[in-house]
Amino acid sequence: MKGIVQRVSAAKVTVGDELVSSIGRGLCVLIGITHNDTEEDVEYLVRKLLSLRIFEDTSGKRWQKSVKDEKLDILCVSQFTLYHRLKGNKPDFHMAMQGESAQNLYSTFMQRLGKEYDPSKIKDGKFGAYMQVHIQNDGPVTIELESPVKKSKENKEES
Incomplete structure (x- = not known):
């Protein structure tokens, strides 16, 4: 699972002329899911x-606070x-x-994010x-996060 994290002043998602969601200061995260990703x-x-520290503290010192710290x-x-x-x-x-599997894991990601953080602060695009x-x-600040690559069962048995 991969996330491209951008620190933003504002961000929004539209589909056609319809505003789906928007945020002020915070993070816009593009989420990619690969075929062997799990919970x-x-x-x-x-x-x-x-926990990613990409915001400054009250004294202006950079890389000190997370999105959660700053709410x-x-x-x-x-x-x-x-x-x-x-x-x-x-x-x-x-x-x-692909398809339904990706949508289910993305929904799990969104639910878990809401459980670990204030759900009212979390917005979403429109899957698919x-x-x-x-x-x-x-x-600009852009950070790439990626979950550790796991070996497949076949590779584990060979090791």
Whole structure:
């Protein structure tokens, strides 16, 4: 599971002309799910996301506070294209988890995030929709988080 985390002054998601959700200062997180991700990956990403220190403290010292410390907003957007491979110049997305399985794990991620943080501070895009994501990056600050790669059962048995 991968998250591209951007510290933002504001962010919003629209589908066509409809505003789906918007936040003020906080984090916009693009979430990618690969075919072998599990709830362990969800837990890892939620823990890292909420403890990531990318905000300044009251004295202006950088990299001291987390989104949770500052009680800021989080906008999450599912983005299967994070798990791509290029075949020549064309992206291939076979590493991304497909359809209902991806939607279920993304829902688990959102629920876990709400359990570990204030649910009223968490916003969402629209899973599977063609979205426009408007991000006003603050800094700019962009951090990539990725859950540890697990060996498949076959590889574990060979080790």
